[in-house]
Structures are given as structure tokens and as C-alpha cells.
Amino acid sequence: MKKYIFTESQIKKIIDNQINEQTEEQKFTIRIQRFLNEIFKNDKTFKPLVVDGKTGPNSQTEAAISKLQSILKVYPADGVWGPDTEQALKKDKNWNNIWQSKYKPGFFSDWF
Secondary structure (H helix, E strand, C coil): CCCCCHHHHHHHHHHHHHHHHHHHHHHHHHHHHHHHHHHCCCCCCCCCCCCCCCCCCHHHHHHHHHHHHHHCCCCCCCCCCHHHHHHHHCCCCCHHHHHHHHCCHHHHCCCC
């Protein structure tokens, strides 16, 4: 087993970076939740998402992303927002205009 010795400033840097990554991911998820609520607001089968920045396996947000992916013909419709979902969304003019104008974050969009 290896042992590591860190200074206090190194530990602080690691923790700060981890917190920043989690905060950015949560902000991105909030944008997605708001977007999904807007595009599905007239769908009577859609229960509006709680905009809390939380997602994960078996979550309501994952199910809504999966629904969008199915409509956009993204397979597998796994409920994970990624490059395939972004690319398919670009082909739908109405939804893409909404995403681009109101919700698309600059930081994460550079990844796709």
C-alpha cells in the first residue's frame, strides 16, 4: 500500500477543484431540467421536474431525458445528456432554438 503526504494547500486545491466541478455539473443539470419542463409543458403525460440540479439512475430527470432521446431517435435512450443528445437536438429547429437561446451553457457546450 502506498502512502501519500500532502500539504494543507494541496488538499485545499483538490477539494476546491472537486467542489467547483460539482457546482458546474449541478448548474448544467438545472438548465436541462428547466429546458425539459419548457418543451414538455403541454404534454399531459409529463410531470414537471423539480429544478434542483439532481439526477441519476431512476430519477425523474433521467426519465425525462430518456423521453426526449426517444423522440429525437437517440439510441440507446439512456437518460444521460451527452454528445448524441446534443447532436440530435440540433436537428430539431424548434427545440434547438429554445435550447440555444435560453439554456445552453457556454462551459459545458464546449465539450459537445
